[in-house]
Amino acid sequence: MNLLPVLEPATDDACCAPAGTPALGAEEAKQKALVFKALADPNRLRLLSIVKAESSGESCVCDLTDPLDLGQPTVSHHLKILVEAGLLHREKRGTWAYYSLVPGALEEAAGILATL
Amino acid sequence: MNLLPVLEPATDDACCAPAGTPALGAEEAKQKALVFKALADPNRLRLLSIVKAESSGESCVCDLTDPLDLGQPTVSHHLKILVEAGLLHREKRGTWAYYSLVPGALEEAAGILATL
């Protein structure tokens, strides 16, 4: 998938050999960092945890506002970030909004680390 | 490991059932978020990628400064963050500093996602 750098025969001087194309491209790295940015907040981790623990597979915002010590707008903000990161799915039914894990999304995030 | 919430028989009103203890505690979440904070930067992902791709298993700073479009102090700063997150190991030999992946660290980070 990645063209490996040419793997120089070792410069006679010392350290600092390859350079060439870095293993992970700049754009690719930026993209992958987005997922971890979404995961890099304690309250968002707790949100994911609560949604995952729910037996029904989904939680409405009021289920999520109480356990965290945060105001409702802040929780909504975090949920939006998780949705935009592709980790949560949002479905509005009546007045309520139900959030559920996107199937395989967490595994995919874990996969990024395995294939760095 | 976690005491599950009592799982109310469903309040007659509608939504908003459990509350109780959130699946992931506040302190625990804060701790786990630290690793993802370290991973939440494109340049740090690239650094990890380069170190991992190196056949010798380690890279000195000059190997890392060129591929990224960053100054040497900035690279040093990112490396420090990765070391403090427990992802990289630093060993100084002579004038050079060699960085290598901490064995199992990336897998452990991936494990956090699996056991949220």
Next chain:
DNA sequence: TTCATACATTGATGACCGTCAATATTGGGG
């Protein structure tokens, strides 16, 4: 000891982020 190299640290700056209060929007019920 003096100099050059490799790397780390400091201080400053501009950008981004988490949080809240206030307000807007949407949907259901009377």
Next chain:
DNA sequence: CCCCAATATTGACGGTCATCAATGTATGAA
């Protein structure tokens, strides 16, 4: 149509972060 409940959006504020230029530190060589 009007009111209320649930959620989203906006604007503002304080804190953190990524980056760089300048400087400090340590190691090896002359």
